[in-house]
Amino acid sequence: VNAQVLQRIGIVLPLSLLVCCTSPRQAEIARPGSHIALTYWSATNAQELEFANSVSAEWNAQHPEVQIKVEPVPSGQSSEEVILAAIASGTTPDIYANVFPGAMQDLLDARGVIQLDDYPDFFDVMRERMTQELLNQYRSSDGHFYQVPWKSNPIMVLYNTRMLREAGVSSLPTTYSEFLSAAARVTRDRNGDGHTDQWMLTIDYLPIWYKRLFDFLPLYLAASNGQNLLEGRQVMFDNESSVAIFRFLHECFARGYAPRQTFQGDFFLDETVAAKFVGPDSMGHLERYRPADFEYDYGPIPRPDAAIGQPASYADPKSIVIFKTCQHPREAWEFIKFIISRQNDLQLMELSSQLPIRAGLLEDQTFADYFKRNPKLVKFAAQVTSARSIDSIAELKEIFDVIAQEVEASVVFDLKPPEQSVHDAARRSQQILDVE
Amino acid sequence: MMQPGEANRFSTLSKAIAAQRTRLRSLAKVLRPKDSATDQRDRVGYLMVLPYILHIAVFLGYPLAFAFVLIFHRWNIYTPMKWVGLGNIKLLLTDPLIWRALVNTLYFLLIHIPLQLVVALGLAQLLNQKIRARAFFRASYFMPVVVSGVVVTILWQQLYSSETGLINLLLQRFGLPKIGWLTDRHYAMPAIAIMATWKNVGLYVVLFLVGLQGIPNDLYEAAELDGASAWQKFRLITVPMLNPTIMLVLVLSTIGGFSLFIEPYVMTGGGPANSTLSGILYLYKQAFFFSKMGYATTIGFFWAMIIFAVVILQRRFVETEAV
Numbered sequence: 001v002n003a004q005v006l007q008r009i010g011i012v013l014p015l016s017l018l019v020c021c022t023s024p025r026q027a028e029i030a031r032p033g034s035h036i037a038l039t040y041w042s043a044t045n046a047q048e049l050e051f052a053n054s055v056s057a058e059w060n061a062q063h064p065e066v067q068i069k070v071e072p073v074p075s076g077q078s079s080e081e082v083i084l085a086a087i088a089s090g091t092t093p094d095i096y097a098n099v100f101p102g103a104m105q106d107l108l109d110a111r112g113v114i115q116l117d118d119y120p121d122f123f124d125v126m127r128e129r130m131t132q133e134l135l136n137q138y139r140s141s142d143g144h145f146y147q148v149p150w151k152s153n154p155i156m157v158l159y160n161t162r163m164l165r166e167a168g169v170s171s172l173p174t175t176y177s178e179f180l181s182a183a184a185r186v187t188r189d190r191n192g193d194g195h196t197d198q199w200m201l202t203i204d205y206l207p208i209w210y211k212r213l214f215d216f217l218p219l220y221l222a223a224s225n226g227q228n229l230l231e232g233r234q235v236m237f238d239n240e241s242s243v244a245i246f247r248f249l250h251e252c253f254a255r256g257y258a259p260r261q262t263f264q265g266d267f268f269l270d271e272t273v274a275a276k277f278v279g280p281d282s283m284g285h286l287e288r289y290r291p292a293d294f295e296y297d298y299g300p301i302p303r304p305d306a307a308i309g310q311p312a313s314y315a316d317p318k319s320i321v322i323f324k325t326c327q328h329p330r331e332a333w334e335f336i337k338f339i340i341s342r343q344n345d346l347q348l349m350e351l352s353s354q355l356p357i358r359a360g361l362l363e364d365q366t367f368a369d370y371f372k373r374n375p376k377l378v379k380f381a382a383q384v385t386s387a388r389s390i391d392s393i394a395e396l397k398e399i400f401d402v403i404a405q406e407v408e409a410s411v412v413f414d415l416k417p418p419e420q421s422v423h424d425a426a427r428r429s430q431q432i433l434d435v436e
Numbered sequence: 437m438m439q440p441g442e443a444n445r446f447s448t449l450s451k452a453i454a455a456q457r458t459r460l461r462s463l464a465k466v467l468r469p470k471d472s473a474t475d476q477r478d479r480v481g482y483l484m485v486l487p488y489i490l491h492i493a494v495f496l497g498y499p500l501a502f503a504f505v506l507i508f509h510r511w512n513i514y515t516p517m518k519w520v521g522l523g524n525i526k527l528l529l530t531d532p533l534i535w536r537a538l539v540n541t542l543y544f545l546l547i548h549i550p551l552q553l554v555v556a557l558g559l560a561q562l563l564n565q566k567i568r569a570r571a572f573f574r575a576s577y578f579m580p581v582v583v584s585g586v587v588v589t590i591l592w593q594q595l596y597s598s599e600t601g602l603i604n605l606l607l608q609r610f611g612l613p614k615i616g617w618l619t620d621r622h623y624a625m626p627a628i629a630i631m632a633t634w635k636n637v638g639l640y641v642v643l644f645l646v647g648l649q650g651i652p653n654d655l656y657e658a659a660e661l662d663g664a665s666a667w668q669k670f671r672l673i674t675v676p677m678l679n680p681t682i683m684l685v686l687v688l689s690t691i692g693g694f695s696l697f698i699e700p701y702v703m704t705g706g707g708p709a710n711s712t713l714s715g716i717l718y719l720y721k722q723a724f725f726f727s728k729m730g731y732a733t734t735i736g737f738f739w740a741m742i743i744f745a746v747v748i749l750q751r752r753f754v755e756t757e758a759v
Binding site for chain 2: 081084085087088106109110112193195196197206207208209259260261262263264394397398401405408409412413415
């Protein structure tokens with residue numbers, strides 16, 4: 001009897017496992033009701049999630065036949081990895097509204113997103129928001145558009161203006177010399193124990209590729225008047241602008257204006273450091289947590305003393321895409337147009353302090369009251385059209401990894417002269433691009 | 437030499453034995469029931485282990501085979517694989533960073549393993565004595581083992597902080613200069629090795645305690661009668677009797693050391709100047725930063741071969757020493 005019972009268990013158990021592992025997909029697909037359901041992945045931060053929920057609720061109320069379901073993008077090392085994994089496994093949503101344009105080539109290589117300039121009104125919608133020159137930054141290598149440029153976070157330098165004023169610095173630095181001069185005054189030993197405990201600048205210098213998007217890249221765009229790091233598959237940054245940036249950052253570390261350590265917690269709000277590279281989305285956090293007497297302002301990205309021409313910064317933009325798994329792309333496109341409408345752009349600013357990629361933000365009456373209430377964001381808004389996007393190539397991460405390695409070696413640890421590091425970074429990057 | 441008559445007799449005898457064997461086999465077949473309880477039990481046994489075999493096949497066998505195929509391909513997960521032959525292996529052999537990672541890892545092991553052995557054995561010896569609050573101390577030393585690796589790493593990152601870390605503040609209190617524990621390439625890997633030892637030592641203390649409690653007390657009593665000193669008892673009784681445990685600790689520490697990842701990933705990102713880049717961190721970057729699955733797999737196989745070789749060498753060396 002025991003043997004029979006065991007035999008039955010032995011048969012039933014593996015079969016049960018097999019059935020569990022291969023449960024039919026039809027059960028998931030079948031949905032009650034005849035309306036169209038679209039899934040919209042949003043960024044996970046509370047502000048953007050609130051925006052996504054608000055916009056979707058409004059849309060759902062107006063369009064009972066096309067219902068939007070909001071989900072935060074699943075957690076992972078980065079949202080780009082999650083998206084690519086979703087493409088590989090065929091589990092992408094219909095719409096994703098936080099795409100890093102630098103990852104677009106990966107999405108195209110994966111044949112994961114649909115071409116948007118096929119829609120007859122695509123260019124009309126885009127021209128209503130931005131100039132052709134700005135739009136062209138988001139054009140893919142095959143000449144088509146697969147993303148809607150949505151929002152921008154132009155990088156600037158956030159200063160603790162009280163620390164600067166107490167150090168005798170009356171205006172925000174605009175050049176390397178001005179910055180270093182201010183840094184010499186701000187950096188000091190507050191408690192007199194013989195050790196520096198207040199610094200001018202904090203940079204997270206760990207050699208991780210994306211960290212250089214928020215210091216080296218804006219500095220490069222500011223120094224080179226918005227020149228790209230690459231042209232096609234040709235490296236263009238082996239030049240005097242890069243060397244000047246390496247020298248400038250090296251001075252910051254060598255003279256002790258930037259500590260060779262990364263801080264846990266917010267050392268800017270603690271008034272341990274007086275400056276850091278940020279986007280406009282930093283304002284929400286500052287306004288929420290700053291002490292009542294805390295003073296801050298945003299300044300331009302410093303440039304070489306001899307720099308002329310129009311400065312630019314890194315836009316840190318995010319785009320919206322429709323995935324190829326979408327069964328109702330036309331309805332998804334209509335919803336995207338709703339997301340980027342003037343009123344919802346205003347809502348985005350109100351909820352997240354992020355700026356829509358829209359020309360004439362400061363002249364448009366829709367946003368006038370917002371900027372009146374948030375004057376600090378005017379400086380960011382003024383840069384929305386001049387700030388640059390990023391080169392979209394599959395090897396982008398590797399190239400920024402190389403730059404991160406060289407910044408660490410030369411700037412932070414003084415193991416190489418800046419000229420050598422810039423040259424080595426450019427040579428290695430070109431080798432990466434030249435591999436078929 | 438065998439005579440012709442003897443040869444014939446031998447041949448006849450062999451044939452008779454062979455015929456007898458055949459008859460006995462036939463008889464056994466006839467006597468054995470066709471559907472015996474043994475056969476049933478065999479079948480049930482196979483069915484019972486089937487889920488595990490399936491599990492091994494699906495989650496170990498298939499990935500391993502797939503990974504081996506990947507060595508010869510370039511693949512970024514979301515586009516079709518491209519055959520590159522020995523391209524990944526050639527790249528590995530000429531990649532200075534993988535050799536740098538190997539040297540870094542060996543340097544880590546050179547500090548970590550002796551430190552781990554000495555500290556774990558020392559603590560185990562102490563905790564094997566009849567002292568007050570022994571259970572509390574045993575639990576305390578084991579505590580870091582069960583705390584998340586990332587939490588421990590962030591905690592130590594704060595302790596090691598150049599400007600605001602507790603260790604440097606203490607050094608300054610005693611008039612000593614600050615040390616860039618994680619920002620000086622000469623100190624970064626030793627700092628990580630110390631942290632890893634603190635994190636893992638509790639596990640090895642437990643292993644050594646089990647080993648120590650298995651040593652018969654008679655041996656120590658006999659040695660005492662012979663007038664052996666404490667050091668002689670430790671060297672001539674404790675260490676040889678603990679040899680299997682030492683071997684286990686050595687192998688586990690080595691494998692753990694070659695898997696070094698969380699500490700450099702969180703604390704240093706592999707820096708400064710690649711001085712804490714470990715093989716697994718490099719593999720991770722290739723696979724999940726750059727989507728180079730073929731090359732990452734090649735690194736993985738290379739790393740597994742290195743671990744295998746080092747463990748074999750350790751076993752040979754330690755077991756020889758024990759004899």
